Amino acid sequence: MPELVFFSGTMDCGKSTLALQIGHNRSARGLQGVIFTRDDRAGEGKISSRLGLVTEAVEAAEGMDLYAYLVELLSKGGKADYVIVDEAQFLGPEQIDQLARIVDDLDMDVFAFGITTDFRTKLFPGSQRLIELADRIEQLQVEALCWCGARATHNARTVGGVMVVEGAQVVVGDVNRPAEEIGYEVLCRRHHRRRLTSASAHAGALSPDVLPVNSA
Numbered sequence: 200m201p202e203l204v205f206f207s208g209t210m211d212c213g214k215s216t217l218a219l220q221i222g223h224n225r226s227a228r229g230l231q232g233v234i235f236t237r238d239d240r241a242g243e244g245k246i247s248s249r250l251g252l253v254t255e256a257v258e259a260a261e262g263m264d265l266y267a268y269l270v271e272l273l274s275k276g277g278k279a280d281y282v283i284v285d286e287a288q289f290l291g292p293e294q295i296d297q298l299a300r301i302v303d304d305l306d307m308d309v310f311a312f313g314i315t316t317d318f319r320t321k322l323f324p325g326s327q328r329l330i331e332l333a334d335r336i337e338q339l340q341v342e343a344l345c346w347c348g349a350r351a352t353h354n355a356r357t358v359g360g361v362m363v364v365e366g367a368q369v370v371v372g373d374v375n376r377p378a379e380e381i382g383y384e385v386l387c388r389r390h391h392r393r394r395l396t397s398a399s400a401h402a403g404a405l406s407p408d409v410l411p412v413n414s415a
């Protein structure tokens with residue numbers, strides 16, 4: 200049975216890499232996929248992985264009907280055996296419904312990849328709808344780590360090197376950016392709640408206030 204699968208995780212946990220691997224393995228067996236993405240860091244109509252791979256994709260712009268796109272492709276004699284969607288958190292809920300319809304009415308597997316929650320720990324609308332509709336939700340096996348070594352479960356946004364919890368939900372960006380830019384860092388829940396990024400933890404550790412008191 201074809202499935203709608205949601206591969207979810209934090210930023211930088213290997214989602215795009217896995218998306219490209221799934222596409223590669225299927226195309227090696229002669230299967231043809233339609234690859235959608237929205238607002239990838241590498242630019243419009245691209246899927247990029249931090250391992251250096253970049254592939255052309257169809258930009259799933261706001262309001263685009265993904266089901267209608269597939270129907271038109273097939274009716275013009277095009278071939279599509281499966282669908283991959285990266286940055287699925289950015290899709291509108293109605294576009295996730297269209298993905299479910301592709302699975303049910305066109306009998307195709309749809310593999311969607313995305314982060315579940317934003318920098319405020321709130322669900323993205325696209326991810327919420329995927330959680331509601333997916334046949335299966337898969338967590339990536341290579342876990343991203345918080346600076347403390349615990350499994351990273353949340354995404355933090357930094358502005359000028361300082362973690363923020365207010366602002367626009369969507370700001371395309373990356374981890375490991377220079378402090379003066381808007382950037383992201385993955386954290387465990389404990390450190391996300393305490394707003395303790397790697398930089399602030401480091402600064403705290405170096406502060407005389409927290410140095411052990413010499414009793415001698």
Ligand SMILES: Nc1ncnc2c1ncn2[C@@H]1O[C@H](COP(=O)(O)OP(=O)(O)O)[C@@H](O)[C@H]1O
Nearest residue numbers: 209210211212213214215216217247248249250
């Ligand atoms: N230089 C590197 N060597 C090995 N693995 C790397 C390197 N850079 C990034 N990675 C791997 O790539 C992962 C990020 O992959 P990517 O597909 O871009 O993530 P996502 O799409 O989830 O943001 C990292 O978690 C890490 O495992």
Ligand SMILES: Cc1cn([C@H]2C[C@H](O)[C@@H](COP(=O)(O)O)O2)c(=O)[nH]c1=O
Nearest residue numbers: 210211314317318354368369370371372
């Ligand atoms: C947490 C968070 C992230 N984003 C953006 C930043 C990146 O452009 C993508 C995530 O890409 P990745 O391949 O998973 O690293 O999402 C955002 O717009 N808002 C957020 O709160």
